Amino acid sequence: MQHIDTIIVGAGPAGSSCAWRLKRAGRDVVMLDKAQFPRLKLCAGWITPKVMHDLEFTPADYPHAILKLNIHSHIKGLPIAWHGSPIKGDTFSIRRIEFDDWLRRRAGVDTVPHTVKTIRRDGDLYIIDDAFTCRYLVGAGGTACPVRRALFPDNRRKFRQVVTLEHEFAYPAREDICHLYFMHYGAKAYAWYFPKGDGYVNIGLGGKANYYRKCGATIHDHFRRFLADLVAEGKLDAETAGSFKAGGHPYYLYSGHGKVREGNCFLIGDAAGLATVDLGEGIGPAIESALMTAAEIAGTGTYAKEKVTQFSSGGLARRLAERFIAPKPVG
Numbered sequence: 001m002q003h004i005d006t007i008i009v010g011a012g013p014a015g016s017s018c019a020w021r022l023k024r025a026g027r028d029v030v031m032l033d034k035a036q037f038p039r040l041k042l043c044a045g046w047i048t049p050k051v052m053h054d055l056e057f058t059p060a061d062y063p064h065a066i067l068k069l070n071i072h073s074h075i076k077g078l079p080i081a082w083h084g085s086p087i088k089g090d091t092f093s094i095r096r097i098e099f100d101d102w103l104r105r106r107a108g109v110d111t112v113p114h115t116v117k118t119i120r121r122d123g124d125l126y127i128i129d130d131a132f133t134c135r136y137l138v139g140a141g142g143t144a145c146p147v148r149r150a151l152f153p154d155n156r157r158k159f160r161q162v163v164t165l166e167h168e169f170a171y172p173a174r175e176d177i178c179h180l181y182f183m184h185y186g187a188k189a190y191a192w193y194f195p196k197g198d199g200y201v202n203i204g205l206g207g208k209a210n211y212y213r214k215c216g217a218t219i220h221d222h223f224r225r226f227l228a229d230l231v232a233e234g235k236l237d238a239e240t241a242g243s244f245k246a247g248g249h250p251y252y253l254y255s256g257h258g259k260v261r262e263g264n265c266f267l268i269g270d271a272a273g274l275a276t277v278d279l280g281e282g283i284g285p286a287i288e289s290a291l292m293t294a295a296e297i298a299g300t301g302t303y304a305k306e307k308v309t310q311f312s313s314g315g316l317a318r319r320l321a322e323r324f325i326a327p328k329p330v331g
Contacts, residue, residue, distance in 0.1 A: 001127070004030045006297055007134040009147050011037065011104050011111045014269030014286035015140030017055065020107035021294035032128070033141075034115040037104055041096035042166050042247050044194045044202050046281060048312070049089035054287045055103075064098040065197020069178040076184045086180070086279060086313035093178070093196045095168070116141070119150040126265065136297050137265045140290070143251050145271035151262055160253040162280055163212065165223045165246040166204025174201040175235050184229075185222040186211060190280070193235060203230065206280060209250065219248070253277050254285070254310045266293045266303060274305075279312040 005028035008015045015031050022029045047066070052058060059066050069091050104111060119137070120127050126137040139147025179193040189207030196202060205223045212219050223246060230236040252273030260272045268274075269286030276285060285308050292308075295301030 003133045006136040008138040010140030014290045016103035016107045017287050018290035018294045019109040025298040031111045032114040038097050038101035043096045045094045047092040067093045067197045071178045073180045075182045116146040139267045139271045142270045148271050161209040163209045163250045164206035165248045167244050167246045168202040171201045172199040191226050260305045276312040281312040
């Protein structure tokens, strides 16, 4: 068996960011991932000023297309439709197929193609598939992370699960404006039209899983309605809308329930269920949790769930979220 001081399962933004910081601290670290990079990852790809600050890069440093967003936000049922972002400062969109691979390469850490099947603990060591051993283990494999499944109790019935449908495609005729729609397609649903560099666009819709179980409509129903509205508004042509094969994935919003550490094993990013409560932002909390975990392993800081940002927005949007859907305190 091969022994590495720290093994990170998952080489997405969370895993790569953790590896990058550990490598810089002189630690022995390897990432395992079942995918071959670069790989397609459906995601709006919203990059905030905090993400760029935490990862120490600017738009000029990024080697792929990155688009500054001009955001129009819309709230149904309220006399509010403003040209602006719920997040302060300049925000950008990226394609995850490029962003994730760039972060992985920038980390300067080996990525071993490997599908993790079994994990067990033996004293101070973690043993993976009888092929690898490590002292520190980091689960960064997303919602279905094998580290979480193997070593953490499954109490996610207490979590707020979000489900999405989305599609990313080249569409040179796209409108160069980002649109965010809140409560247009259900009281607990949201939708987006995210333009990206090089003529790409990501269109999607998401909502609380328990809402779709109770409301009498499916997420597919709402997605079809969203596409029809985009066609009617001239943001999408009917032929393209009719050819869509949208993909979906679940993830979890921040909750006070659930551990993120057990011994020397850590969960970060979507594996820990850390997306922001108000806007469902996943990249920012993934990076924060990754860097805090790296600091803990390197002996320069601590990782605590309550330190991870729970809200993306400010002002009215945050006050409403804090009042109606704020998570329970940790503990």
